[in-house]
């Protein structure tokens with residue numbers, strides 16, 4: 038397999054081959070944020086995340102091979118059991134863009150069915166789970182057609198293809214923590230695909246992410262537009278260097294079980310991401326008053342009780358409350374009694390570090 042993960046065309050064969058594969062793939066939450074990209078979806082800085090468990094996408098791909106090749110992928114797509122033209126055309130475009138990586142796409146008819154475990158309009162980004170679930174299915178079909186066993190390069194390719202669909206999706210193909218992007222932490226980390234973080238202190242096993250849905254309204258500025266605004270951003274170079282430095286420090290705290298130092302970086306990262314948005318040109322704000330109220334209450338509760346409870350934010354107003362499993366009792370009580378009131382109709386998802394993607398079929 039080459040560095041660009043170019044697959045082989047399917048061998049000429051009289052018999053049509055049919056099959057169905059299905060994968061469940063999780064969402065992930067970045068602790069060091071990917072913000073800024075170049076070329077074909079390559080990151081300007083390395084990022085570090087952990088995979089979730091309850092927020093996931095199930096995708097099933099059925100294929101039938103044929104001898105005559107088409108220039109574009111042949112697709113029928115159903116989202117949550119129904120035809121969805123907007124999603125179908127996004128997937129069509131994506132499949133057409135990866136034909137060089139999966140030449141078999143010219144010789145198959147595909148039927149793709151996908152559904153999320155969380156409501157589509159919940160303000161939870163579904164691109165990481167949905168793109169990684171699709172990439173895992175396509176890589177699985179390639180391996181199936183070639184009669185190959187799944188190995189480490191299976192996940193490298195699935196992560197590479199996920200990345201082309203949505204950068205953050207590259208990090209959803211593994212369980213626990215993982216890193217995407219080159220960093221002097223170790224030369225095994227790459228810009229093309231994510232790699233698991235191997236040194237994790239047991240205190241971080243089963244890390245919690247209580248996702249508080251402050252608003253489910255679609256963001257005023259998309260992540261793609263946000264990445265784009267980093268190109269002429271006055272603080273871009275400082276940001277990329279800082280993210281690289283913070284990732285190395287965070288990985289060390291994760292290895293050594295340094296919870297307070299871990300939380301300090303996690304919160305700095307979340308606020309840096311939003312600070313970058315606030316001083317972009319044009320500037321924009323994605324936090325809501327309730328996001329700040331939650332943040333202030335978390336800090337106050339931590340100071341008063343010494344409970345290791347922290348926050349992070351994605352590119353939106355929803356707050357992710359992060360705490361180790363040994364703080365679960367106190368933290369959950371606090372979240373339920375004090376923070377859910379700030380959520381839109383009390384909406385939340387209590388999530389936890391997950392086992393990574395699972396093959397369903």
Ligand code: PMV
Nearest residue numbers: 067070071203204205260352
């Ligand atoms: O994968 P994208 O292009 O939707 O970008 C995601 C960027 C953040 O969610 C804000 C950060 C991250 O690393 O996931």
